[in-house]
Amino acid sequence: MAIRAARSWISGIVFLVGVAVVVSVSAVAFRDMHRDRPIYPGPGVTRVGMLSAYLGGLAGTGLDTEVYYLEGQTPGATVLVLGGTHPNEPAAFLAAVLLVENAVVERGRLIVIPRANRSGFTCTDPGEGHPQVYEIPTSGGPREFTFGSRATNPVHQWPDPVVYVNRLGQQLTGSEVRNLNRSYPGSPTGYPTEQLGHAITELIRAESPALSIDLHEASPEYPVINAIVAHPRALGLAVEAAMLLELDGMNISVEVSPVSLRGLSHREWGDNTDTLALLLETSNPAQGRLRGRTDAALVLTGQDKFYVRAGERNALYVRFTDRGWPLEERVGRHLQALVSLVEVYSAQHGQTPLVVQGVPHLRELRRDGLGAFLQRPR
Numbered sequence: 611m612a613i614r615a616a617r618s619w620i621s622g623i624v625f626l627v628g629v630a631v632v633v634s635v636s637a638v639a640f641r642d643m644h645r646d647r648p649i650y651p652g653p654g655v656t657r658v659g660m661l662s663a664y665l666g667g668l669a670g671t672g673l674d675t676e677v678y679y680l681e682g683q684t685p686g687a688t689v690l691v692l693g694g695t696h697p698n699e700p701a702a703f704l705a706a707v708l709l710v711e712n713a714v715v716e717r718g719r720l721i722v723i724p725r726a727n728r729s730g731f732t733c734t735d736p737g738e739g740h741p742q743v744y745e746i747p748t749s750g751g752p753r754e755f756t757f758g759s760r761a762t763n764p765v766h767q768w769p770d771p772v773v774y775v776n777r778l779g780q781q782l783t784g785s786e787v788r789n790l791n792r793s794y795p796g797s798p799t800g801y802p803t804e805q806l807g808h809a810i811t812e813l814i815r816a817e818s819p820a821l822s823i824d825l826h827e828a829s830p831e832y833p834v835i836n837a838i839v840a841h842p843r844a845l846g847l848a849v850e851a852a853m854l855l856e857l858d859g860m861n862i863s864v865e866v867s868p869v870s871l872r873g874l875s876h877r878e879w880g881d882n883t884d885t886l887a888l889l890l891e892t893s894n895p896a897q898g899r900l901r902g903r904t905d906a907a908l909v910l911t912g913q914d915k916f917y918v919r920a921g922e923r924n925a926l927y928v929r930f931t932d933r934g935w936p937l938e939e940r941v942g943r944h945l946q947a948l949v950s951l952v953e954v955y956s957a958q959h960g961q962t963p964l965v966v967q968g969v970p971h972l973r974e975l976r977r978d979g980l981g982a983f984l985q986r987p988r
């Protein structure tokens with residue numbers, strides 16, 4: 611009897627120690643996601659501020675985020691660029707990082723928010739199996755970044771309603787209450803993600819960017835892919851930029867922002883401010899439903915054998931070969947489209963252009979890789 615009791619005590623203690631080990635390891639990994647991976651301001655950055663300058667209530671919360679200002683010597687147009695609206699779309703985030711670390715403005719002003727939904731960089735989406743981090747090699751060692759979630763971390767906004775009815779009456783599934791790109795124009799007293807949307811709208815009202823460009827990615831089976839989505843007032847600009855890109859060998863389609871889909875950047879920035887609102891999409895297999903093994907290699911190479919098969923059956927909206935959609939290709943497409951939009955705008959507004967140098971070209975990114983344009987880790 612005594613031996614049996616001792617055995618059950620020992621197995622109970624072993625079980626509790628096992629639980630403690632698993633919980634401790636998970637807790638360390640969980641906490642580590644909340645550490646901002648550094649972005650190093652390049653030679654063109656003249657000022658770094660926080661978004662809470664436009665809505666004081668964001669200060670000290672997990673949703674406040676850095677705003678990088680790259681100001682030229684002479685006045686010209688202001689252009690706003692957002693990366694990381696959806697932190698599970700790494701090319702959108704890294705294109706913004708490359709602007710901060712490389713671009714130099716001669717005329718006008720560039721305002722860049724690389725982690726638009728900073729909270730979303732602190733967790734991954736449940737059930738997706740995404741890696742928490744990925745590394746990009748540079749000449750001075752690897753740079754690590756977090757692969758985040760599509761939405762605000764529930765630690766910063768909880769619980770979700772069953773149905774989310776946004777400020778404009780659009781009915782959405784409850785979890786969309788944490789999706790920044792359904793929360794515009796936002797509200798100063800609404801859900802935290804709506805406050806974030808409001809702060810960005812207030813930034814646009816205060817800084818009056820001529821163009822505002824929201825960078826995104828989508829899965830290869832999503833119809834709006836390798837595209838510029840334009841508010842009706844920005845449609846002419848988008849079409850002309852797409853023609854320039856085609857002449858340079860880069861295929862891109864133009865879609866007009868739908869009237870019936872409310873709360874999105876390309877619709878609400880355009881309807882509620884004077885800016886020309888645009889959104890760019892590239893093809894991200896790590897987001898797709900058809901993908902196989904999901905790891906850091908998929909994030910970097912964009913190669914997946916199941917997508918190759920789907921491409922052979924014409925089930926996708928992009929060409930998909932063994933080459934996949936590497937991260938540097940997607941970042942290069944974003945930067946190339948952005949430069950084209952700026953060039954067309956500047957040609958149309960000769961008195962107030964944005965003249966910017968140092969933005970890596972798609973061909974340079976294909977040849978040298980992303981690491982060649984990221985600063986060495988300090």
Ligand SMILES: [Zn+2]
Pocket residue numbers: 695696699825826827828
């Ligand atoms: Zn997106």
